[in-house]
Amino acid sequence: MADTTDVFARRNRTRIVALVLLATLNYMLAVALATVGVILGLVLLAIFKFEILPDSLDQAKWMGIGLGGIVAVSFVVGLFIALVKIPFARRRLERQVLAETGAQLSDGVQHREVRNLLDGLAIAADIPPPRFAVIDDPAPNSFGVGTRPGTAIVGVTSGLSHVLSRDELEAVLAYEVSRIRSWDIALSSWTVALTGGAISAVDGSGDRVLAALFGWPARRFGEWLQVWALRDQGVERDRDAVRFTRNPLSLLRALEKLGANSSNVQRVTRATAPLWIEFPSNVVVGSTSKTVSRLANELLLDERIEHLRALAGKPPVAKDAPTGKGATTGKDAPAPRVPETKDAAR
Secondary structure (H helix, E strand, C coil), X not given: CHHHHHHHHHHHHHHHXXXXXXXXXXXXXXHHHHHHHHHHHHHHHHHHHCCCCCCCHHHHHHXXXXXXXXXXXXXXXXXXXXXXXXXXXXHHHHHHXXXXXXXXXXXXXXXHHHHHHHHHHHHHHCCCCCEEEEECCCCCCEEEECCCHHHCEEEEEHHHHHHCCHHHHHHHHHHHHHHHHCCXXXXXXXXXXXXXXXXXXXXXXXXXXXHHHHHHHHHHHHHHHHHHHHCCHXXXXXXXXXXHHCCHHHHHHHHHHHHHCCCCCCCCCCCCHHHECCCCHXXXXXXXXXXXXXXXXXXXXXXXXXXXXXXXXCCCCCCCCXXXXXXXXXXXXXCCCCCCCCCCCC
């Protein structure tokens, strides 16, 4: 068990190094191109608004040179902005996830059962006891965030404790602890922190049309990096958790309950969706990006439940009885369904 887990951990650390290099370059490119789009848009707007048009070929040539200089300076300014912002991307992620979900860090007094379970699992995994947060949401789900094991946070929704029995709750927490131990949470967190930054650098720019036009390649590459970094992670995460607990039945029952529950976490974005034990399917609805759909298929529950059933010696679920809500199992499968009673993803 230790050897296999170590291989998984080494693979995750290798992916983190490659991801940080590629995503950093992509983020710098995204910010630089978005800056070019914004400044160039403002300059062109000023030219047409004040009718600063060339009267001769000479003037047109010098105006073209001037615009080229503005583009070059804007690109350099964008690179500088990116270099300043990158060191803070990792630190912002934790605050972003807590603020986005409304999660409150717990001192363990009011949620003694979760605290005790996490402490015992952390001792067994030989890692520092993770902090944990509680999200006031009836949908049963949990997430892990942290770019290294010593800073990890495990978040649980209020619905998780209500839906799961004690041994199933322990299995879900063991899943999160095994992800901390194997550096899987660190990989997911780095992926979200850096690729999310590249995407938001384009989405959050003032002149959205030009920024999106200039930043489209960096955005698409950021989405591809998410798929590349997190590929094959869903099933492998469950396998590692089972190796740790040696009890696939509890995790199987927990995931089946999560899949059968029709509710979705109400406050979640596409950028942070890979951090959750059950990928919130509502973030995929309305997306035309194949990379987003592929990432969802990697992390949705159906295939993972089938693998856990095999590990537990259980027969496969009948094809006409899906285990997950709105799951997609093939490239032509329909998009996940969002329950009408839940708010759409922001």
